[in-house]
Amino acid sequence: MSVEAKTLEERQAALKGLGTSRKRVEDARFTQGKGNYVDDLKMPDMLFGDFVRSQHAHAYVKSIDTTEAMALPGVIAVLTAADLEPLNLHWMPTLAGDKQMVLADGKVLFQGQEVAFVIAEDRYIAADAVDLVKVEYEELPVLVDPFKAELPDAPILREDIADQKEGAHGPRRHPNHIFTWEQGDKAATESILESAAVVAEETVYYHRTHPCPLETCGAVASMDKVNGKLTLWGTFQAPHVVRTVASMLSGIAEHNIRVVSPDIGGGFGNKVGVYPGYICAIVASIVTGKPVKWVEDRMENLTSTAFARDYWMQGKIAATAEGKITGLWCHTTADHGAFDACADPTKYPAGFMSICTGSYDIPTAYLAVDGIYTNKAPGGVAYRCSFRVTEAAYFIERMIEVLAIKLDMDAAELRRINFIKKEQFPYQSALGWEYDSGDYHTAWDKALKAVDYPALREEQAARVEEFKAGKTRKLMGIGLSHFTEIVGAGPVKNCDILGMGMFDSCEIRIHPTGSAIARLGTISQGQGHATTFAQILASEIGISADDITIEEGDTDTAPYGLGTYGSRSTPVAGAATAMAGRKIRAKAQMIAAYMLEVHDNDVEWEVDRFVVKGAPERFKTMKEIAFASYTQAIPGIEPGLEAVSYYDPPNMTYPFGAYIAVMDIDVDTGVTEIRQFYALDDCGTRINPMIIEGQVHGGLTEALAIALGQEIAYDELGNVKTGSLMDFFIPTSWETPNYVTDFTETPSPHHPIGAKGVGESPNVGGVPAFSNAINDAFRAFGSTHTNMPHDHWRIWKTANDLGLHA
Amino acid sequence: MIPGRFDYHQPDSLTAALTLLNDLGDDARVIAGGHSLIPMMKLRLAMPEHLVDLKAISDLKHITVKDGSISIGAMTTQAELIGSAELALSAPIVKETALQIADPQIRYQGTIGGNVANGDPGNDMPALMQCLDAEFQLSGLDGQRTVKAREFYEAAYFTARDDLEILTEIVFPVCTGGYAYEKQKRKIGDYATAAAAVLLTRGADGSCSHASIALTNLADTPIYCEDASKALMNSGIDDASIAAAVKSCLEIIDPVDDNRGPAAFKKHAAGIVLKRAIDNAWSRA
Missing domain, CATH: 3.30.43.10 (Uridine Diphospho-n-acetylenolpyruvylglucosamine Reductase, domain 2)
Known part of the structure; x- marks a missing residue:
């Protein structure tokens, strides 16, 4: 056999396992337009749903008249809250322990809120009928500023729970107050602040933005009244959780519900939660007995499905005169919109915001987060990050810069002297986390060397002099960022979603001829799982990745899992894959030993086969073993070669990285140019370097969007000002610079293959790098901090406020 | 949607x-x-x-350069303007402008006639046409008439075109002098925060023998800066005259607050963009 003629290295390479830049197997269909997305589904007799939405941010719904809409030929039904109430589906639970209106129940609380659901024979009739539904509103005062939520004249938004003094996360001090979440030692931190040589203070706003996946959210529900089975196809980042929630809400037994996530065109946290459209499609299908499709349009996506961020982070950071940080204090006002629909593990109402001590050895810290209701869309999801980690990283990376200004120190050096040292890992943070591994100094020094940091600072200083001398109108900013992520939620003892522990799973079947299928509880939205999970398995079981099918997203076939978000697929499902692979290998070892007529312990694993110790010519390849498992009667061993693993990780993983952005800023127009971007990522063991690079490019591009212009802005009446892609910034290739990527590799000590996850790091680290570059450009002129997004006019305003246009 | x-x-x-x-x-x-x-x-x-x-009407798609005059059929796409070698020689500012409109995919579809006839103050071609002193041919069942671009725009989406007329052709003189279309925008595909079209011709003695300036998206119509244009022709091009021209232009614009920023910022940006356009055009003259 030709396989046997190959060298060890050739056999290794043939597996296309860990560390191989294997081409994405998904791309053949995506690049040819052959993907199968939810809106591609077509079924006989399928009906279409569309929403009547509120144009008001806060109003009572006095009446809904559906007569004219119902009279339009082709309209089947118009659902309102009154129709859903008998089913107890006019409200639904949120992932954050709150509840949310499915359809307006007496009032509306944000512009774009779902008021009625029209069901019609085609999509156009549905839209026409939406225009014919007459809703009478009585407008109410609007609350858009969370800092005004508890003033005496503030309107009460959630009258349904106005009297509840206790929420899902403890006491509520006001009807517009959701929770207060505290971590760390308040008294000790405040005492350090009082006595510290230096204290820097700043309020850092991480504005409201939106994940805006290319494909919007949608679902097709099909109730088969003959067999009693409900099938729900949809854009779900967590299909199993959707099945369980659908069962609990509808009363349909869980085995009679099949949830399928087909190809998904990006999620970025937007597709974790459950939306009114899903519920209405299900109810409509149950009522009509026909499949019902609901797919939102771009404006509906931007204005009504889950937003991200909107954190006002007030910070105080204490240090010695030499710059050693001694304490960190943070109070965050979190604008959650009309319902608390954050997608966080149950016990973490502010997600992992308590990772806000970042990459630094800060002995004492305190964090408090107040969640507030406003007349804005609900959400607060992890947009390409682990729960609230971008907020935390942005906060600490801005505070470090602010402290450097106060100390009149170089910000790179300030970071260096405060980094957690390599030998301190596993490191216990002041806010309760155990960082698994890291080598920040090595990464930092590599990054600074790669960009020739001292030369950049010299050039910047020269540029400032030229500017002051009237020789240039452009300033230069150097944006430093050293971030630490916390991903891979997570240990079941700490992390759950609606009570479901955040484990994940993998089930492997080896076919008789030596190829395989593996199914996982996660679901790719573009991450390339079909490529990378096959690589993990290839290295574990010695079957080429090309011979392994990866399947996800169908709850009738895949093992239960908590889905894909928060960079958890590799840390959790990737670990389950490796562990299931090891079970396969353990059984294969027994089969090989039987076939080779030796004791189990007398064979050893070698790339793709078991070899008799000391007799390398005697071996059985995995392919031969697989065949034997189905064809031979082996005493004491069950036929077949399958395994399943449910993996509960012992800890999170802590990827990190060092990013440096160099930007030029036109002081007169506010126009910016990204001259250089260097990104060093350490995501532990690297599974597929090409996919890592792609992930980093994508995440950095979303980061530049957020930092430089992407926002969901409201006016004082609660109108969304940025509800289309004309105003909501999505960078094209034109706005995107060339990125230089680099890496160090510090494996996670607790993960079976040492991998940590990477998809979200570039967004977490990228935003502070870009924002720090803009802010750094104005440091020489006395500016300490300006808020994102750094679009043209806001940069111009900074320059104008500093008198640079005089 | x-x-x-x-x-x-x-x-x-x-x-x-x-x-x-x-x-x-x-x-x-x-x-x-x-x-x-x-x-x-x-x-x-x-x-x-x-x-x-109008896409099946073949008469409406052409670029003709003849006797010092350029005529362009209304259904000519932005991509065709960009791709025309003749136009690149006879009026290079058209290509420079068209390249700053939207993105390549849209430019294969978008037409010059639609761009000038719609009356959207965000469109780039109207100011360019005013700068070029173009004439628009309007056809009705009763016959044809010609309206100058500088007299065509009445308010946002309101133009001199009657509802029953079709804008069929755009005619303007060959212009081979210095030119520039400078546009500040937030991103590809965006309307201008501020944009300026400038044509400057250098006379044999080094003076400015012809000047024409028009601005995009800084009022509810494109703005042709007649006074500033004439002043530059009279005074020649130097730092003081450029500053005076910019000042004169800024006095007649009326930008509005929007997501691109408040009016004060737009006014400042307009001054910068215009100055750069004048400098650029003169350097090419």
Whole structure:
């Protein structure tokens, strides 16, 4: 056999396992337009749903008249809250322990809120009928500023729970107050602040933005009244959780519900939660007995499905005169919109915001987060990050810069002297986390060397002099960022979603001829799982990745899992894959030993086969073993070669990285140019370097969007000002610079293959790098901090406020 | 983002199109490339019952340079403007402007006629046409008439074109002097925060023998800066005259606050963009 003629290295390479830049197997269909997305589904007799939405941010719904809409030929039904109430589906639970209106129940609380659901024979009739539904509103005062939520004249938004003094996360001090979440030692931190040589203070706003996946959210529900089975196809980042929630809400037994996530065109946290459209499609299908499709349009996506961020982070950071940080204090006002629909593990109402001590050895810290209701869309999801980690990283990376200004120190050096040292890992943070591994100094020094940091600072200083001398109108900013992520939620003892522990799973079947299928509880939205999970398995079981099918997203076939978000697929499902692979290998070892007529312990694993110790010519390849498992009667061993693993990780993983952005800023127009971007990522063991690079490019591009212009802005009446892609910034290739990527590799000590996850790091680290570059450009002129997004006019305003246009 | 119902017509001659417009009256709209109209229809801000598509009328698609004059058929796409070697020689500012409109995909669809006729102050071609002193040919069932670009725009979306007329052709003189179209925008595909079209011709003695300035998206119509243009011709080009011209232009603009920023910022940006356009045009003159 030709396989046997190959060298060890050739056999290794043939597996296309860990560390191989294997081409994405998904791309053949995506690049040819052959993907199968939810809106591609077509079924006989399928009906279409569309929403009547509120144009008001806060109003009572006095009446809904559906007569004219119902009279339009082709309209089947118009659902309102009154129709859903008998089913107890006019409200639904949120992932954050709150509840949310499915359809307006007496009032509306944000512009774009779902008021009625029209069901019609085609999509156009549905839209026409939406225009014919007459809703009478009585407008109410609007609350858009969370800092005004508890003033005496503030309107009460959630009258349904106005009297509840206790929420899902403890006491509520006001009807517009959701929770207060505290971590760390308040008294000790405040005492350090009082006595510290230096204290820097700043309020850092991480504005409201939106994940805006290319494909919007949608679902097709099909109730088969003959067999009693409900099938729900949809854009779900967590299909199993959707099945369980659908069962609990509808009363349909869980085995009679099949949830399928087909190809998904990006999620970025937007597709974790459950939306009114899903519920209405299900109810409509149950009522009509026909499949019902609901797919939102771009404006509906931007204005009504889950937003991200909107954190006002007030910070105080204490240090010695030499710059050693001694304490960190943070109070965050979190604008959650009309319902608390954050997608966080149950016990973490502010997600992992308590990772806000970042990459630094800060002995004492305190964090408090107040969640507030406003007349804005609900959400607060992890947009390409682990729960609230971008907020935390942005906060600490801005505070470090602010402290450097106060100390009149170089910000790179300030970071260096405060980094957690390599030998301190596993490191216990002041806010309760155990960082698994890291080598920040090595990464930092590599990054600074790669960009020739001292030369950049010299050039910047020269540029400032030229500017002051009237020789240039452009300033230069150097944006430093050293971030630490916390991903891979997570240990079941700490992390759950609606009570479901955040484990994940993998089930492997080896076919008789030596190829395989593996199914996982996660679901790719573009991450390339079909490529990378096959690589993990290839290295574990010695079957080429090309011979392994990866399947996800169908709850009738895949093992239960908590889905894909928060960079958890590799840390959790990737670990389950490796562990299931090891079970396969353990059984294969027994089969090989039987076939080779030796004791189990007398064979050893070698790339793709078991070899008799000391007799390398005697071996059985995995392919031969697989065949034997189905064809031979082996005493004491069950036929077949399958395994399943449910993996509960012992800890999170802590990827990190060092990013440096160099930007030029036109002081007169506010126009910016990204001259250089260097990104060093350490995501532990690297599974597929090409996919890592792609992930980093994508995440950095979303980061530049957020930092430089992407926002969901409201006016004082609660109108969304940025509800289309004309105003909501999505960078094209034109706005995107060339990125230089680099890496160090510090494996996670607790993960079976040492991998940590990477998809979200570039967004977490990228935003502070870009924002720090803009802010750094104005440091020489006395500016300490300006808020994102750094679009043209806001940069111009900074320059104008500093008198640079005089 | 689902439009209302409409009937679609694709006449193959100008007369047929004009007859349709006449017969259908207010319920009909002419569609060229559709990149302004279709989004408005998807938002149901426009709900025409009939669309009269001009794309099958071959007479409306041409670029002709003859006797010092350039005529362009209304259905000529932005991509065709960019790709025309003749136009690049006879009026290079057209290509420079078209390249700053939207993105390549849209430029394959969007037409010069639609861009100038729609009356959207965000469109780039109207100011350019004023800068070039172009004339628009308007055809109705009763005959043709010509309106100067500088007299065509009345207010946002209101122009001198009668609802029953079709803008068929754009005519302007060959211009081979110095030129620049400078546009500040937030991103590809965006309308201008501020943009300026400038033509400057250097006379044999080094003076400025011709000057023309027009501005985009800084009022509810394009702004032709007649005074500043004349002043530059009289005074020649130097730092003081440029500063005076910019100042004169800024006095007649009236930008509004929007997501691109407040009016004060736009005014400042307009001054910068215009100064750069003048410098650039003069350096090419």
